[in-house]
Amino acid sequence: MIYIYRHYRICLQIDYRFWSVENMVEAARARLTPGRIAAFDCPEGVSQAFLWDAVVPGMALRAAAKGRKTFIFQGRLEGKSLRMTIGDAESWTLELARRRAREIQGEIDSGRDPRVVKQERTAADEIKRAEAEASKAPAAEAWATYMEHCSTRQKRPWSARTHQDHERLADPGGKPKTRGRKKGEGETTQPGALHGLLQLPLVKIDADAIESWLKENSYRPAVAEFGFARLRAFTRWCARQKAYRGQVDTQAFGDDNVKEQVPELKARTDRLRRSDLRAWFAAVRGLGNPVHAAYLQITLLTGCRRGELAPLRWDDGVDFAHNALHLDGKTGPRVIPMPPYIRALLVDLKKRNQAGPNIVSLDGTRPAWKPSPFVFPSQTAKSGYVEEPRYSHEKALQAAGVPHVSIHGLRRTFGSMSDAVGVDLPHGVVLQIQGHKPQGVAEQHYRVRELEELAPWHAKYEAWILGQAGIEQPKVEDFQPKAVTAA
Incomplete structure (x- = not known):
């Protein structure tokens, strides 16, 4: 041992x-x-x-x-x-x-x-x-990544308008309002339709959460349907990403209870009738705001979307030499003619913009004036151009005794009345001026209309509408424009 x-x-x-x-x-x-x-x-x-x-x-x-x-x-x-x-x-x-x-x-x-x-x-x-x-992070973080990817990195990036629509859906609100307010509204903006839902983690955006959200927004069906479609596209994108695929439930949008809450929208049909044109033009031309008056008339005479026409600039949007307007819209850049009456309205706005307001101070001097780069300027809008012409339009409709017509209803009027023109106006011409995507194989591949080919049809259409309103179309020398390509 x-x-x-x-x-x-x-x-x-x-x-x-x-x-x-x-x-x-x-x-x-x-x-x-x-x-x-x-x-x-x-x-x-x-x-x-x-x-x-x-x-x-x-x-x-x-x-x-x-x-x-x-x-x-x-x-x-x-x-x-x-x-x-x-x-x-x-x-x-x-x-x-x-x-x-x-x-x-x-x-x-x-x-x-x-x-x-x-x-x-x-x-x-x-x-x-x-x-x-x-999985604990709010879905808003993934939403921001989704927007950045779709706006910059995918094969067909979003347009600026689409990006803005998604920003508004997730906006927290609380910002001072810079546009017109409806009766009873506060001084700050409301949260976007999806803001509250996107504060939940992705794993919590299930069928119950979506159903509850749809019920809460049932009082504004158009907003609910718009937000629902964008939320569904967002979750499908997340399901394809390695970082999020295990956190989303794409089957939630097919749940029977969810589908029952999705609003069924009816197509809007508000527009001016032919019999309303005389009173409508008279009331709009009588508005105290010449910028709003010109904006509303040009919207009717071109069928443009409000977001295409409002930010138009003098330097790259208006071409008096070729009688052309360069627009950037939902379907991309396009060039449309500038018929005589529209040209006259723009020439008047150009003069007003250069001269400035007719204001003289008490000592007899005029304040310094800097012309606006925008065709339809606004002294109150943060963007610098007209953002909310609804108040002026409602005022004109009341003066004319015409039922409510939205700004988009003026675009609808342009497209609807093309069938009533007393000339054989090609439907594709109307669609091209309005900025619709070509419909059918022929329009997509075999109907290439340059500016000088659109101009005569547009001038005839403008003359017909003005004729219904009792207004004579101005005469412009050498109106036929030269060939010009989109900027």
Whole structure:
């Protein structure tokens, strides 16, 4: 017994880094117990000492010179020795350490390197933690990424108008209003239709959440239908992205309860009738705001969308030399003719813009004036151009005794009355001036109308509408424009 004890003490004082596994196991092996673990320390003069477990081969308690104790496992893989740390002896129980040692031996027996297995588990855990954190983030963050991708990186990027529509849907509101207000509205903007829903994590935007959102917005069916369609497109995009695909439920939009809440929109039919034209033109021309008066008349005579005409600039939008208007709309840039009456309205606006308001101060001096770059300027709108002509239009409709017609209804009037013109006006001409996509194979591939080919038809159409209103079309010398391409 004395000999065995002395041999054990000598083995503990040897640096075991230079010993083989077999030698170390023979040197010190005992059934580990909590008492032995507590009593085992690293002898002086060595950096570490091992107490090998007699229950699980390869497992040991390692005591470092600084006092730290850890469970380790040492074995052989493909003829080479490997050592792995299991865990701190203060944190791991003996049974858990033995269980982990057996798992490591099992991985070695199956031909796998337990160190690689541990790295794979760690990477998988990090991915799960990242996914868990992402699942807590509001969907608005993914919405911003979606907008950036669709506006810049996809094959057919969004137009500026489409990007703006999506910004408005997610807008938090609370900003001072710069456009006209309806009766009873506050001084700040309201949150966008999808703002509240996008504050939820993606995983929370399920069938119940969408159904509840549709019910809350049932009082404005057009907004609800518009937002629903954009939200569905957004979730489908998320389902294709590695970062979000496990967080979205694309099947929620097909839920029967959800589909029952989606509003069925009726097509709007508001427009001016032929019998309204005389009173409407008289009332609009009598408006005290010449900019709004010109804007409304040109909208009717061109069928433009309000977002195409309002930001028109003098430098790159109006070409008096070729009697052409350069527009950038929903279907992309296009050039349309400038018939005589529209030209006269624009010439008048140009003169007013250059001269400035007829204001004289008390000392007889005129204030400094800087012409606006916009054709339809506004002193109050943040953008610098007309953003809300509805008030002026409603005022003109009341004066004319005409039922409500929206600004878009003027565009609808242009398209609808083309069938009543006393000339054989090609339907494709109307669509091209309005900015619709060509319809049919012939229009898409075999009807290429240049500006000089559109101009005579547009002038005839303008003359017919003015004739219904009792207005004589101005005479313009050499109205027929020269060929010009889109800017």
